[in-house]
Structure formats: structure tokens, C-alpha cells
Amino acid sequence: MKNAIDTYFKPVRESYKTRVSRLGKAGIFVAFIVICVILSLVTPRFLTVPNLMIIVTQVSINALLAFGVTFVIITGGIDLSLGSMVAVTGVVAALFARQDTYPVIVPVLAGLLSGVLFGAFNGFVITRSKVPPFIVTLGTMTIGRGLALILSKGRPISNLSDSFNFIGGGQVLGVPMPIIILISMFAVCSVILKKTVLGRYMYAVGGNEQATRASGIQISNIKMAVYTMSGLLAALAGIVLTSRITTGQPNAGAGFELDAIAAAIIGGTSTSGGTGTMTGTLIGALLIGVISNGLDLLNVSSYYQQVVMGVIIIGAVVLDSVNRK
Amino acid sequence: MLSDRDYLLTIRGLTKTFSGVKALDNVELTVREGEVHALMGENGAGKSTLMKILMGLLSPDSGEITLEGQALKNGSVNEAMKRGIAMIHQEIMAVPELTVAQNIFLGRETTGGLFGWLNDNRLNQQAKQLLDQIGVSIRPDTQMKYLSVAEMQMVEIARAISNDARVIIMDEPTSALSDKEVTTLFGIIRDLKQKGVAIIYISHKMDEIFTIADTITVLRDGQYIGTRPAAKLDIDTLIAMMVGRQLDSLFPESTIRTGKEVLAVRQLSRAGVFSDVSFTVHEGEVLGIAGLMGAGRTEIARAIFGLDRISSGEIRIKGQPVTIRSPQDAIQHGIGYVSEDRKGWGFVPRLSVKQNITLASLQTYASGLLIREKSETEAATKLIADLRIKTAGPDQEVMYLSGGNQQKVVIAKVLLASPDVIILDEPTRGIDIGAKAEIYKLINQLKANGIAIVIISSELPEILGLSDRILVLTKGKQTAMLSREEATQETIMAYAMHY
Numbered sequence: 109m110k111n112a113i114d115t116y117f118k119p120v121r122e123s124y125k126t127r128v129s130r131l132g133k134a135g136i137f138v139a140f141i142v143i144c145v146i147l148s149l150v151t152p153r154f155l156t157v158p159n160l161m162i163i164v165t166q167v168s169i170n171a172l173l174a175f176g177v178t179f180v181i182i183t184g185g186i187d188l189s190l191g192s193m194v195a196v197t198g199v200v201a202a203l204f205a206r207q208d209t210y211p212v213i214v215p216v217l218a219g220l221l222s223g224v225l226f227g228a229f230n231g232f233v234i235t236r237s238k239v240p241p242f243i244v245t246l247g248t249m250t251i252g253r254g255l256a257l258i259l260s261k262g263r264p265i266s267n268l269s270d271s272f273n274f275i276g277g278g279q280v281l282g283v284p285m286p287i288i289i290l291i292s293m294f295a296v297c298s299v300i301l302k303k304t305v306l307g308r309y310m311y312a313v314g315g316n317e318q319a320t321r322a323s324g325i326q327i328s329n330i331k332m333a334v335y336t337m338s339g340l341l342a343a344l345a346g347i348v349l350t351s352r353i354t355t356g357q358p359n360a361g362a363g364f365e366l367d368a369i370a371a372a373i374i375g376g377t378s379t380s381g382g383t384g385t386m387t388g389t390l391i392g393a394l395l396i397g398v399i400s401n402g403l404d405l406l407n408v409s410s411y412y413q414q415v416v417m418g419v420i421i422i423g424a425v426v427l428d429s430v431n432r433k
Numbered sequence: 434m435l436s437d438r439d440y441l442l443t444i445r446g447l448t449k450t451f452s453g454v455k456a457l458d459n460v461e462l463t464v465r466e467g468e469v470h471a472l473m474g475e476n477g478a479g480k481s482t483l484m485k486i487l488m489g490l491l492s493p494d495s496g497e498i499t500l501e502g503q504a505l506k507n508g509s510v511n512e513a514m515k516r517g518i519a520m521i522h523q524e525i526m527a528v529p530e531l532t533v534a535q536n537i538f539l540g541r542e543t544t545g546g547l548f549g550w551l552n553d554n555r556l557n558q559q560a561k562q563l564l565d566q567i568g569v570s571i572r573p574d575t576q577m578k579y580l581s582v583a584e585m586q587m588v589e590i591a592r593a594i595s596n597d598a599r600v601i602i603m604d605e606p607t608s609a610l611s612d613k614e615v616t617t618l619f620g621i622i623r624d625l626k627q628k629g630v631a632i633i634y635i636s637h638k639m640d641e642i643f644t645i646a647d648t649i650t651v652l653r654d655g656q657y658i659g660t661r662p663a664a665k666l667d668i669d670t671l672i673a674m675m676v677g678r679q680l681d682s683l684f685p686e687s688t689i690r691t692g693k694e695v696l697a698v699r700q701l702s703r704a705g706v707f708s709d710v711s712f713t714v715h716e717g718e719v720l721g722i723a724g725l726m727g728a729g730r731t732e733i734a735r736a737i738f739g740l741d742r743i744s745s746g747e748i749r750i751k752g753q754p755v756t757i758r759s760p761q762d763a764i765q766h767g768i769g770y771v772s773e774d775r776k777g778w779g780f781v782p783r784l785s786v787k788q789n790i791t792l793a794s795l796q797t798y799a800s801g802l803l804i805r806e807k808s809e810t811e812a813a814t815k816l817i818a819d820l821r822i823k824t825a826g827p828d829q830e831v832m833y834l835s836g837g838n839q840q841k842v843v844i845a846k847v848l849l850a851s852p853d854v855i856i857l858d859e860p861t862r863g864i865d866i867g868a869k870a871e872i873y874k875l876i877n878q879l880k881a882n883g884i885a886i887v888i889i890s891s892e893l894p895e896i897l898g899l900s901d902r903i904l905v906l907t908k909g910k911q912t913a914m915l916s917r918e919e920a921t922q923e924t925i926m927a928y929a930m931h932y
Contacts, residue, residue, distance in 0.1 A: 311788075322778045
């Protein structure tokens with residue numbers, strides 16, 4: 109009896125696990141810095157303002173998608189339809205963005221609305237059926253690709269207005285627009301995740317859906333919200349991409365979902381749900397961008413780049429699973 | 434007097450401690466060849482720990498097990514299986530997509546030919562022989578998932594026999610069986626006895642025990658109480674052996690000063706689970722719900738809290754009939770629920786203590802969409818202090834707390850939503866005695882503050898120590914509503930077994 113009470117009143121120390129897990133979270137950041145330092149030492153062209161601008165601009169589309177999928181993965185879901193949503197929303201925006209038709213706000217809103225509807229459809233099917241998100245979004249991935257081809261009649265939509273093309277190609281005070289969009293979305297998504305009731309509920313749903321339900325929270329609302337936000341961010345990515353390549357491409361974005369999921373996972377978002385941060389995802393996306401840029405500068409063939417990327421993804425997940433034990 | 438040599442299985446001086454708490458203390462069990470030996474005790478008496486040790490799933494701190502005169506290596510599942518100890522689990526462990534034959538021989542498939550091909554035909558034949566031996570007609574090539582629970586159990590028994598089992602442990606084997614299936618099972622058990630197999634039989638059902646058992650061993654609070662021939666024992670003596678413990682000072686004195694009716698349940702039914710349950714709870718009153726496992730206690734709580742649907746009946750809060758379709762509705766109507774399944778339904782392990790505490794009332798600590806972190810932290814910190822939750826701080830993740838403190842976090846969460854009635858389902862399950870005492874104290878505090886409390890517990894002393902009135906359930910029906918004066922462990926057990 110005395111023994112039991114002693115055990116009970118033993119003060120709680122920070123456990124070994126907490127410490128390892130904290131190290132794991134810092135680990136990705138440290139890895140990112142180390143890689144940047146190495147690259148700037150081996151290739152002088154790496155650490156130059158123009159090159160860094162290029163990296164971040166290139167990263168922006170993947171990062172936008174990764175922010176959306178981070179919300180989804182934190183709730184324990186997955187969204188494989190990201191790439192197709194990029195294509196659909198890009199095509200929709202392009203249809204309204206042709207030279208001398210509508211003011212730029214129209215294609216932007218049309219694109220975003222199509223993304224919201226697409227995402228909401230994902231959320232609706234997932235919450236109303238018992239079909240796992242993996243399967244649902246695998247289906248909508250194909251549906252989306254088909255829609256993009258139907259809407260564009262299978263042909264690229266070009267001759268877009270200059271004001272639309274400014275979104276992906278323009279600069280404000282020397283900063284490329286995609287970077288401005290990236291930074292503002294990062295800020296918005298971070299606040300949603302960290303500071304809002306919705307963000308808290310996302311972690312709760314992913315961490316223990318039953319306990320969240322028993323706390324009086326409507327699970328399906330949270331899931332609807334995250335898939336819709338994923339659609340909205342994918343639409344933003346679709347608009348930026350379409351504007352950057354000045355063409356609505358029905359075949360754009362194929363495979364983008366995998367890079368986005370990779371960025372989230374490298375950034376410490378656990379695929380079993382309940383953990384993840386926007387900062388981690390941003391670093392994950394930047395890491396992918398920096399590595400492929402650095403390997404480009406070093407003239408490493410893109411074949412090898414893919415192998416390297418794969419190793420990094422697995423490494424990040426191994427780190428995560430060690431943390432969880 | 435028999436010597437150890439006359440026994441098939443002897444367990445002597447077995448002790449097992451979990452983090453300072455003795456789950457088994459110098460326990461013994463002696464089983465003869467071809468006998469059905471009932472192992473009796475309340476929930477938490479140590480029966481499953483003992484069986485887990487026998488199966489090699491746990492290592493004892495001390496004590497020895499001898500099978501057929503030879504010592505059994507402790508803590509080895511392999512050794513236990515090889516030496517012929519088999520267990521028929523409460524929940525059937527089988528691979529549903531595989532056939533009956535494939536399940537029986539899983540891990541011991543006979544192979545043939547140069548490449549070690551599997552031969553399903555031969556497997557089926559062997560399985561058929563086994564099934565014939567115990568007199569059941571199940572096609573060996575049926576997929577397991579198409580069988581009834583009873584049939585699955587027969588397959589498990591066949592699997593045990595094919596392993597040349599000497600001792601078969603059956604843990605609540607009849608809990609999911611119809612009367613007819615029970616008769617079949619008892620037939621098989623008698624056959625097994627003839628073949629010299631010993632059965633260790635765990636059940637709460639008295640009538641079954643006296644029908645099938647030859648010998649009865651009783652455990653209580655991890656202590657060995659005694660072993661008697663079933664024929665020389667009557668139900669009252671057996672119950673007295675099982676519960677004969679004094680209520681200790683764990684339960685603080687509390688005065689009954691009940692106020693207005695808070696929760697009233699009328700003729701509440703959920704088809705096939707429970708029916709016609711009616712009770713009321715008043716301000717400052719504790720209503721205990723007692724019953725055996727599977728009596729429908731948790732199911733009633735879940736239904737009131739909106740986790741499961743009711744098929745008929747009425748729930749009234751402060752006299753007003755209410756419709757509860759979800760936990761949201763329940764919380765809005767001032768009902769709080771602390772689940773028996775803390776890990777499954779209680780807390781989110783990776784959220785912090787603070788975040789868990791405010792989870793059910795986060796809207797109160799937000800302006801619009803944004804969480805007001807300062808007031809959130811204040812609210813959580815106050816509850817951490819009030820409930821004496823041992824944590825490194827409000828931001829510690831709940832997964833790193835002890836079971837007792839995790840439970841307090843769940844209770845804090847429910848309390849923060851300021852309920853008028855709280856349903857506590859097995860509030861002290863799996864937590865140590867220090868934390869238990871604190872939770873009892875807390876319950877009495879809540880009572881003093883005029884909150885209505887419903888407490889569900891398998892531990893009779895807990896029910897008796899805390900409740901003002903006690904509702905007893907058997908198989909989804911209420912069999913008694915006892916006042917504090919009427920209630921004793923014996924009367925409750927009697928109504929719970931409904932004999």
C-alpha cells in the first residue's frame with residue numbers, strides 16, 4: 109500500500125520519450141540547415157539571392173498543396189486528388205482568364221470556387237460513406253483528371269490576360285508573387301492550426317476520434333472543413349501554376365500529391381494523425397526544393413535525385429516511428 | 434490428503450506485483466486430471482492475471498507451476514503451448530478469412546512434396562476427424578467468418594485438442610451462447626473430461642458453475658481464499674467467499690441531502706441490449722448501477738449520452754423530456770460522461786493536459802474562431818490544482834501521465850463543461866489505490882456541490898461505499914433498486930445473478 113502511494117506521488121519527470129520526440133522535431137530543421145550549409149560550401153551559386161528566389165518560387169506550388177494536405181493528414185486522413193484539383197482549378201481559371209474577357213478577379217474566384225466544391229465533395233463522400241479517404245480521393249483523383257480534360261476539351265488553354273499572368277509571373281517590390289502568396293498562406297494556415305478552435309479539433313480528431321466525439325464535437329464538420337481547405341489551397345496552387353506557365357493545362361499537376369504528402373511527412377506530420385505543424389511542412393517543402401536545386405547545380409542526374417528524395421522520405425518516417433515508440 | 438503427485442497441474446506460492454500493487458499474493462491452484470475446476474472471484478480478484486501467467490503471457494515474481502510432475506518454465510508462451518496448456522478466449526482469436534481447417538492448423542500446416550506445398554484436402558480431412566471427435570458438424574472448408582460465435586468456440590476447442598492439450602482454460606465461454614449451445618458445450622466438456630483433459634473454467638454464472646464444475650477455487654483481491662468440492666458448497670457460502678471483505682476507510686463519510694430531480698429515465702430500451710430501464714437521480718445524490726459484465730450497464734450510459742440510439746423510452750432533464758441524438762445534445766442538456774474505456778473514449782493522448790481539459794468546452798474559451806489562450810490556461814490550471822493532477826504542467830502531453838492522472842484529466846474535461854449530472858463508468862478501473870481514494874473524495878465533493886451522479890462499477894465495495902441507491906441489472910433488465918440500508922454485497926450479487 110505504501111509502495112503504491114509512493115509510486116503515485118512520484119513527481120512527473122520529462123520522460124525520455126518526450127526528449128527524443130523533441131529532438132526529432134528539431135531534427136528536420138537541423139538537417140535542413142546542415143544541407144544548406146553544405147550546398148553553399150560546395151557550390152557558390154547556391155547561396156545567392158536570385159537562386160534562393162528561384163528555389164522558393166519553385167517550392168511555392170508544392171508548399172501550398174502541402175499546407176492543405178497537412179490539415180488533412182493531421183485529422184488522420186489523406187488527399188490523393190491534389191494533383192487533379194490543380195488541373196481542374198487551373199483549367200477553370202484559364203477558361204475565364206482569356207485576354208480581353210473578364211477582370212482578373214473573375215478567373216481567380218472561379219478557380220477557388222471550383223477547388224472549394226471539389227474539396228467539399230471529397231469531404232462529403234468521406235463523411236457520409238464509410239469508405240476510407242485513401243479510396244475516395246483515389247477515385248476523385250481520376251474524376252478530376254477527367255473533368256479537366258472535359259472542360260478544356262483536351263487542349264491547353266492559352267492566350268491568358270496579362271493581369272492573370274501577373275499572379276504567377278509578376279513581382280512586387282522585387283519579390284515574386286508566388287513567394288508573397290506562399291508566405292501569406294503559411295501565416296494563415298499556421299494561425300488556423302495553432303490558434304483556432306478548428307485547428308485544435310483537427311488534432312483532437314486525428315489523435316483520438318472517439319474521445320473527440322465523446323467531447324461533443326461533430327467529427328464530420330471537421331473533416332468537411334479540412335478537405336474543403338485542401339481543395340481551396342489546391343485551387344490557389346492551380347491558379348499560380350496556370351498563371352506561371354500562362355496556360356491552362358489539363359495534364360498539369362500529375363503526381364503533385366505525392367510531393368505534397370512527402371513534404372508534410374518530412375516535416376514531421378505523422379500519417380497516423382494527431383501531429384504535425386505548418387512550420388514543419390514548410391521546411392519539408394523547402395528541403396525538397398533545396399535538395400533538387402542543389403543536385404541540379406551539382407549536375408547530378410534527375411534519376412539520382414529521385415533516389416535521394418525517396419531515401420529522405422523513408423528516413424523521415426523512420427524517425428517518426430522511433431519517436432512514437 | 435492428496436499429494437502434489439496426484440495432480441495434473443499445481444501452482445504454488447504465485448505472487449505478481451504491478452507497480453507496487455499485488456495482483457496475486459501467494460496464490461495456489463491444484464487441478465486433477467479430467468476435472469472441471471472453476472476459478473471464481475469478483476472482477477479484479479486476479480483470475481486473468483493468474484491465467485495469463487499460466488499461459489506464459491506474464492512472468493510471476495515468485496512461485497512455481499508444475500505440469501505432470503515437471504516444472505513449467507515461467508513466462509514462455511511456447512513452453513505452455515508445447516506442454517499442452519490451451520486457452521479458449523472470451524473474444525475468439527481467429528483469422529476470419531481463413532477456413533475452419535486452416536485456422537485449426539494455423540502455424541502447424543502439414544506440407545508435402547519437394548517444395549513443401551500446402552495440401553488443403555488433407556488439412557480438411559484432419560480437421561474433420563477432430564471435429565467429429567468432439568461431435569460437431571461444421572464443414573472444415575467453411576470460412577471462419579460465416580460461423581456463429583458458438584461454432585467458432587468449437588473450432589477453438591478442436592484446435593486445442595489437436596495440440597494435445599492437457600489443460601484447457603475457458604474464460605467466460607458461455608457469455609455469447611444460447612441455452613442450446615451451452616448444452617452442446619457442456620457435452621463436449623464432459624467428453625474432454627473422459628479423455629483426461631482438465632478444464633479450468635472461469636464464469637460468473639452460478640448456475641453453470643454448479644452444473645459443470647467438480648471443484649471450485651476462490652480468489653479475492655489477489656489472495657487465495659480456498660478450494661472446495663463443488664458438491665459441498667452452496668451458493669451463499671460461495672458468494673461469501675468471493676466478496677467477504679470489509680468495506681475499508683477508502684470511502685469518506687458523506688451525508689445524504691438530496692435535492693430536486695435532475696435526470697429521469699423512463700422505460701428506456703435499446704433493442705437486444707437492454708429494456709425497460711427506469712430510474713431517477715437527484716441533486717447531490719449518487720445512484721450506483723451494479724451488474725455483471727454484459728448486464729448492459731455501459732450500454733445504458735452510452736445511450737443516455739447519445740453515443741448509441743435508444744429504441745424506446747424517455748429521458749427527462751429537470752422534469753423536461755429531452756431528445757438526445759449525439760454527445761453534443763447530451764452535453765448541452767448538462768450530462769457529463771466519463772467512459773469506462775479511458776484510452777478509447779476518454780482522452781486524446783497527444784494533446785496536452787490543458788487541451789484535453791478544455792476539449793469539450795473550447796467554445797467558451799474562444800472569441801469567434803480564435804482561442805483565448807490565457808483564459809484557457811487559467812481554466813485548465815485551476816482544475817489541475819483542484820483535482821490534484823500530477824503533471825509537469827498544463828502543456829504536458831496526456832500520454833505521459835499515469836492512469837490515475839489520465840482519469841482525472843478526463844473527469845476535469847467533463848467537469849469544465851459544468852454538467853448537472855455526471856455518469857461515471859468504472860471510474861477507478863486500472864488505477865492504483867492512492868488515485869482511487871482521491872477519486873472517491875472527489876465524487877463526494879461533487880455530491881456536496883449538488884451534482885447528480887450515476888456511478889457504474891464492477892467493484893461492489895465501490896458501489897456500496899459511494900451510492901445512496903443502487904440499481905441492479907441482469908442481462909439488460911433491472912432486477913432491483915436497493916436503498917443504502919438494504920444493499921449488501923450478498924444482496925447485490927444475488928440480484929445480479931438473479932437466482
